[in-house]
Amino acid sequence: MKVFSIINNYPKGNKTAENALSVLRQPSFVTLPDTTLTTSNRPFFIPDFAEPCTVSVQLAVRIGRLGRCIAPRFAYRYRDAATVCAVFVAQGLLQELQAAALPWDAACAFDGCVALGRFAPLPETGVDNAVCCLDIDGQPVQSFNTAAAMAGADDLIAQVSRCCTLRQGDILLTGSPFTGQTAVGINCHLTARLNGEALLDFNVK
Numbered sequence: 001m002k003v004f005s006i007i008n009n010y011p012k013g014n015k016t017a018e019n020a021l022s023v024l025r026q027p028s029f030v031t032l033p034d035t036t037l038t039t040s041n042r043p044f045f046i047p048d049f050a051e052p053c054t055v056s057v058q059l060a061v062r063i064g065r066l067g068r069c070i071a072p073r074f075a076y077r078y079r080d081a082a083t084v085c086a087v088f089v090a091q092g093l094l095q096e097l098q099a100a101a102l103p104w105d106a107a108c109a110f111d112g113c114v115a116l117g118r119f120a121p122l123p124e125t126g127v128d129n130a131v132c133c134l135d136i137d138g139q140p141v142q143s144f145n146t147a148a149a150m151a152g153a154d155d156l157i158a159q160v161s162r163c164c165t166l167r168q169g170d171i172l173l174t175g176s177p178f179t180g181q182t183a184v185g186i187n188c189h190l191t192a193r194l195n196g197e198a199l200l201d202f203n204v205k
Contacts, residue, residue: 001169003032003114004160005087009149009175027151027175029160030108037171038112041202046186047110050090055184056176057134057142057192060085061127061153062119063170070161075154078166081119083199084132084192085173088113091180114173117192117200125195127174128152133193134182142178149175 009027038044046053064080094107123130127146134142146152151159153174160172184190184204192200 001034001171002164002167003034003036003171003173004029004164005032005108005173006151006156006175007179009151009156010144010177011150027156027159029156030104031164032109032114035111036109036114038115038202041200043203043205044086044088044112044115045205046088046184047090049093049106050088050110052091052183053185054089054091054180055086055134055182055190056089056178056180057132058085058087058176059127059130059132059146059153059174059194060116061157061172061174063157063166063172064168066165066167068161068165070158070166072154072158075157078157078161079122079127079153079172082122082127082130082194083117083119084194085117086115086134086190086192086200087173087176087179088115088184089180091183094180115190115200115202116171117194120194120197120199123195128154131193131195132176133196135191135193136182136184136188138189138191141182142176144177146174148177
């Protein structure tokens with residue numbers, strides 16, 4: 001199983017004082033190891049190198065069949081379920097690696113850094129018009145509609161499949177406009193919702 005993490009997909013999240021990533025014409029992606037996944041509402045443990053640690057809620061789409069070089073108009077056939085996930089980043093380490101022009105893997109692809117919610121049937125509104133929300137300790141901190149993305153799920157599936165064969169069970173994380181903006185600490189309780197339905201509920205340790 002492969003995990004594909006989309007970056008630069010939300011213009012709001014791409015514009016920072018240091019790096020205007022939104023000048024890119026299309027999103028890009030990185031491949032994460034399957035050990036990044038935390039499932040079944042198990043706790044997320046902040047590593048000692050990951051402080052300050054930030055979190056963002058994202059839409060995750062599951063691939064349901066084998067495919068390569070998929071045309072965008074057929075991409076809907078290759079996704080069979082969706083959920084929300086909470087993606088953790090070692091923000092301080094990330095900034096150090098970026099400043100040194102080094103790969104980001106240690107800050108963004110460490111064990112357990114993607115808390116994956118329960119998969120549900122694809123929403124009636126479609127994956128490109130879905131609302132993702134995140135609460136911390138019962139207080140709403142993030143909410144966005146996937147319609148604001150630069151590229152929808154089907155275009156992302158087509159883009160990734162040009163480079164990598166997609167297999168049943170692969171997961172596509174479609175990005176967030178809140179990357180790097182919300183700090184999280186030990187003993188926080190996180191709840192993530194897709195169109196109002198809580199699909200992820202866990203603690204940070």
